[in-house]
Amino acid sequence: MRIEIEIERSNPAEGQPARFETFRVEVPRHITVLDTLIKLKNEVDGSITFRRSCRSAICGSCAMRINGRSGLACDTLVEDELHRFGHLRVQPLAHMPVMRDLAVDMQPFWNRVEAVNPWVETAPEREPAWPVERETLMDQAAVDEMDDTSKCIMCMACFSACEVSDVDTRFLGPAALAKAYRVVADPRDERKQERLTALNEVGGYWDCTRCNQCVQACPKDVKPMEAIVHLRREAINAGLTNTAGSRHITEFIKIVRSEGRLNEGRMPLKMVLSDPKKLLSVLPLAVDMLRHGKLPSPIHPPIPRVKEVRRIMDKKAK
Ligand code: SF4
Ligand code: SF4
Ligand code: FES
Missing domain, CATH: 1.10.1060.10 (Alpha-helical ferredoxin)
Structure with missing residues (x-):
């Protein structure tokens, strides 16, 4: 089949900013994105830069963004991408500086x-004496x-x-x-x-x-x-409960246990009441929400069969 592939190319060391270059090439039907790149490098433009080694999804070298999603080029079929997106575009991985084309600084x-x-x-006193007589069994x-x-x-x-x-x-x-x-x-x-x-x-x-x-x-x-x-x-x-994240989880569980569902008015209060600074910072927002009728009431009765919710939670905890 004849395909079009867009490759994001750049060479920051030589001041060449990122741009897409389109290649048209004849490839077998079940070719991977990596093998397409290798073919282009061997037959069309030897300067196309990317990493690869195993071609078998083992070494982890060939990861890149393919049609916007990060994954292994050797584990992605061109045909699948064309079928799903109608085009094929490859870019370097995100969150790392590009060295050249598809190769990033890791x-x-x-x-x-x-x-x-x-x-x-392990603690120094538990370091086994060398030579070790046998392996540690787990x-x-x-x-x-x-x-x-x-x-x-x-x-x-x-x-x-x-x-x-x-x-x-x-x-x-x-x-x-x-x-x-x-x-x-x-x-x-x-x-x-x-x-x-x-x-x-x-x-x-x-x-x-x-x-x-x-x-x-x-x-x-x-x-x-x-x-x-x-x-x-x-x-x-392990007792590390001094963070907003852990408070969120523990309060969430307590509220569902007492009312049978999440109380969206009570939850934020629980999160900020123990922290005066946070309370002050969210106060203007709370007043604004109240004025616009967007603040859910923190007071509502438990659902009728709340005991069943508690029974399920107790069972889950065992
Ligand atoms: S995607 Fe992340 S977690 Fe998965 S193999 Fe690659 S580096 Fe490891
Ligand atoms: S935010 Fe969390 S879940 Fe989302 S990708 Fe990052 S580590 Fe994974
Ligand atoms: S080349 Fe090794 S994982 Fe793709």
Whole structure:
């Protein structure tokens, strides 16, 4: 089939800004986006720049934005893209400086991964003497718990897709937080509390908006957003309840338990009453909403069969 592919090209080192260049090429029907790029590079324009290695969705090198979505070029069929979007456009991953064409400087991603110390740490006194006589055995349940996060191939597709990373450079991002959960969930690690405390700050697990983009972008089913939710749960269980995020969860549960549904008038009050500064900052908005009849009443009775909701919640908690 004869196709058209638009490639975003740039060379910042030589002052060439980003622009789209269109190539027309004859390709076999089931060709991948990566093989199309390789064909163009070999046969049409040797200066087209991109990363690749395995061509088999293993090494994580070829991630890029294809028709706006971040993913692996070697795992994406041209035909599927044309069928879905009617065109084929490739761009470099987002949130990292472009080095040339589709190759980005990965340092911002690696800085985040490094920041979570993604390796198991034991207390010095428990370090086994060398040579180690035998391996450390783990039970299967512990392995299953961190299995998804162990599948990460560091392709950066999730980081590129992340909506918070779009607006907040302090956010550690999905892959780094998934790595953090990998070690928090590892029974051999002895820094769990320290790790959870560090990630309880700005840029950590509470800054995720749960948009799910990372889950959709990930080619290896790591499900970074789920790992972030697990980190939040671990943090609350570890007594780290001093954040707006954890208060939101605990108050949400309390309200549903007492009234059988969310009370949208009471919820914001619960969130700001313990923080006078926040209370003052939202007061003008609350007055404005009240004037326009948009402030829901914080007082309403529980739903008729609230006991059933409590029974379900108790069952779920067991
Ligand atoms: S779910 Fe969270 S980490 Fe994942 S892309 Fe959205 S904001 Fe980023
Ligand atoms: S979590 Fe998935 S998308 Fe993100 S870097 Fe790892 S493999 Fe790639
Ligand atoms: S080339 Fe290795 S993942 Fe695509």
